[in-house]
Amino acid sequence: IALFKPGGFDLVICDINMPGPNGIEVLRKIREQDSDVPVIVMTSEAGEETIRSAKQAGATEYLVKPFDVEARQKLLQFCEVHV
Numbered sequence: 001i002a003l004f005k006p007g008g009f010d011l012v013i014c015d016i017n018m019p020g021p022n023g024i025e026v027l028r029k030i031r032e033q034d035s036d037v038p039v040i041v042m043t044s045e046a047g048e049e050t051i052r053s054a055k056q057a058g059a060t061e062y063l064v065k066p067f068d069v070e071a072r073q074k075l076l077q078f079c080e081v082h083v
Contacts, residue, residue, distance in 0.1 A: 012039045014027065014039065016054065027041060027058055027059060040062065040063060041054040041061075042064075043062060043063075044064070061074075
């Protein structure tokens, strides 16, 4: 969060499960500063509640780990359109 500056990034990718502030908290802090930067949230928890929490916090997109070919393609297509 300390490194994030509005307009300083074309894309943010963060994991939900991180030491310290979790990805949802990081996402909320980013959204307080910049509502436009695309944020992709990664998670190994594919449950509806986890995905809903990420979307409500402002995630642009999410990926479930481990990534498969389809998920990797989804990420590449997202980046082509948004970055």
